[in-house]
Amino acid sequence: MNNMYQEFNExxxxxxxxxxxxxxxxxxISKNEDIIPVISPINEIHISDLQQSSNSEVDQAVSAAxxxxxxxxxxxxxxxxxxxxxxxxxxxLKENAEELAFLECINAGLTMEYxxxxxxxxxxxxxxxxxxxxxxxSGESYTQTKPYLSIVTREPxxxxxxxxxxxxxxxxxSMKIASCxxxxxxxxxxxxxxxxxxxxxxxxxxxxxxxxxxxxNLVNGNGKITGDALVKHPGVDVVSFTGGTSTGAIxxxxxxxxxxxxxxxxxxxxxxxxxxSANLDRAMDGTxxxxxxxxGQQCLAGSRILVQEDIANEFIDKFIERSKKIRVGDPMVxxxxxxxxxxxEHMNRVLSYCDIAxxxxxxxxxxxxxxxxHEKGFYLKPTAYMAKSNESRICQEEIFGPFASFxxxxxxxxAIHIANSSSFGLVGxxxxxxxxxxxxxxxxxxxxxxxxxxxxxxN
Numbered sequence: 382m383n384n385m386y387q388e389f390n391e392x393x394x395x396x397x398x399x400x401x402x403x404x405x406x407x408x409x410i411s412k413n414e415d416i417i418p419v420i421s422p423i424n425e426i427h428i429s430d431l432q433q434s435s436n437s438e439v440d441q442a443v444s445a446a447x448x449x450x451x452x453x454x455x456x457x458x459x460x461x462x463x464x465x466x467x468x469x470x471x472x473x474l475k476e477n478a479e480e481l482a483f484l485e486c487i488n489a490g491l492t493m494e495y496x497x498x499x500x501x502x503x504x505x506x507x508x509x510x511x512x513x514x515x516x517x518x519s520g521e522s523y524t525q526t527k528p529y530l531s532i533v534t535r536e537p538x539x540x541x542x543x544x545x546x547x548x549x550x551x552x553x554x555s556m557k558i559a560s561c562x563x564x565x566x567x568x569x570x571x572x573x574x575x576x577x578x579x580x581x582x583x584x585x586x587x588x589x590x591x592x593x594x595x596x597x598n599l600v601n602g603n604g605k606i607t608g609d610a611l612v613k614h615p616g617v618d619v620v621s622f623t624g625g626t627s628t629g630a631i632x633x634x635x636x637x638x639x640x641x642x643x644x645x646x647x648x649x650x651x652x653x654x655x656x657x658s659a660n661l662d663r664a665m666d667g668t669x670x671x672x673x674x675x676x677g678q679q680c681l682a683g684s685r686i687l688v689q690e691d692i693a694n695e696f697i698d699k700f701i702e703r704s705k706k707i708r709v710g711d712p713m714v715x716x717x718x719x720x721x722x723x724x725x726e727h728m729n730r731v732l733s734y735c736d737i738a739x740x741x742x743x744x745x746x747x748x749x750x751x752x753x754x755h756e757k758g759f760y761l762k763p764t765a766y767m768a769k770s771n772e773s774r775i776c777q778e779e780i781f782g783p784f785a786s787f788x789x790x791x792x793x794x795x796a797i798h799i800a801n802s803s804s805f806g807l808v809g810x811x812x813x814x815x816x817x818x819x820x821x822x823x824x825x826x827x828x829x830x831x832x833x834x835x836x837x838x839x840n
Contacts, residue, residue, distance in 0.1 A: 385713045389483045398430045399577045401438055401601055402584045404445045405594040408438060417574050417602070422490035422721040423711060424757040431577050433602035436610045439569075442598040443616040446540045446567040449595030456537045456565035460516050467512035467563060469590035474505040474555070477586055484578040485551050490676060490721040490759065492712040496551070504555035504583070511563035518564070537565035538642075539618030542611045544604075544632070545580065546623045547573035547723050548678040548781075554580050557621050558587075562596055566619075569598045571611055573624075575724050577601050604628060612636055620644070623680075626779070626805075646680065648779040649807030652800035653683030654822060656793065657692045659812035660834070665696070667836040669703055671810060673763050674837075676719050677783030678727075681837055683810045685776055685803075686765075686787050687796050693789045697767070700785075701747045704763040709752045721759040722782055728759040731782035734775055738766045738786075741773045746787065771799045779805070793818050800826045808832065 399419070401408040415433035420426070434442070450456055455463070474481065481504070482496040491500070523531040541561040545554035550572055561568045572580040584599040600607055612620055612635045620636045622629055626648040636643045653671055655664045671683030688696050712720030722728045735749045748764030765785040768776050775786045790796040800809055809828040813819050823831040832838065
């Protein structure tokens with residue numbers, strides 16, 4: 382590790398063993414429990430241990446959340462009282478931004494600069510934003526049936542099971558916590574077993590505010606043991622999950638057994654359409670950002686890049702040139718643009734698609750291998766292939782890494798058809814300065830969000 386790591390580690394000290402936090406208190410370390418090693422993707426060093434929560438510990442956490450909801454003050458506070466606590470959480474996260482960024486960097490491999498400028502800021506903002514949303518929530522009244530007045534009010538639902546991903550733990554799990562508790566609910570959070578460090582610190586910091594005990598609880602472990610016990614627990618009222626599509630289907634099925642509503646944010650294989658009427662410099666910047674930011678590990682990635690035929694050669698050549706200049710390396714170093722992918726199993730999965738691409742007859746444009754400049758760590762070269770067709774696996778399956786698949790099209794109708802020929806429908810991108818083209822694409826691409834001449838702007 383570099384000197385910066387030594388400096389941060391001496392200042393903040395990574396926990397030797399990460400445990401649950403229930404009713405505001407960390408649970409005791411037990412040698413009888415399952416231990417999961419926490420490996421840094423930067424250099425493959427064993428940096429901590431994670432104590433997997435047993436069924437009984439999950440039960441304790443849910444019971445704490447249940448008690449806090451059924452008999453505690455949080456659901457019965459005024460919106461202004463809860464908002465005061467939410468803003469305390471915002472402030473304490475900001476005050477500890479450097480430590481949170483360090484823990485996320487060393488654990489997830491995201492660059493320190495990216496975490497500090499994006500994820501930590503968003504984590505604090507999530508608590509401010511949802512406190513404002515809650516303060517503006519309103520009910521409705523209806524007078525259709527005389528002489529009756531029907532009134533609809535908004536009430537907290539109960540205990541939320543919040544299951545977070547490893548690709549952006551701070552940003553996405555803080556959003557889950559904030560959106561849950563702002564309206565008077567309580568929760569049990571289970572981060573990914575690969576990235577527990579930053580979220581453990583977040584929950585510790587939350588309990589340094591005036592929040593009542595039991596409102597926010599933390600359990601740890603993998604999906605098969607801890608996650609399953611949490612989702613099927615009868616004390617849980619609603620489930621929120623962000624992660625892979627196949628896992629989401631399993632969680633939805635388990636939650637359905639208890640008739641629990643489920644909120645899922647799953648995978649994507651989004652089309653990024655570059656037309657000949659686009660500002661190509663802006664489109665290039667957005668395309669690079671859309672596939673390679675966050676080390677390529679994002680469900681919103683524009684991973685299928687569709688370029689109009691008459692500009693394809695020029696655009697793809699410039700893309701290759703830019704990709705080869707991307708600085709891959711230690712995410713703690715300020716100049717690094719892409720760090721390692723999160724864990725070894727995922728690195729091997731991404732690399733397996735290079736073999737799949739070769740077998741499908743795709744043309745390697747750049748990358749396609751581990752970064753040889755690093756003896757240790759899960760570093761990949763930014764990778765792009767020219768696919769044979771949209772039916773190929775590299776165009777249909779989510780790879781979730783710094784891996785782009787190129788296709789070309791003649792007219793916008795063909796691009797729209799390609800964009801919609803997918804089992805995913807998360808987002809889409811369209812780059813064009815021609816209004817009719819933009820309107821046709823935005824109205825006909827079947828995706829939840831369409832970004833026009835911009836990458837990944839979220840409200």
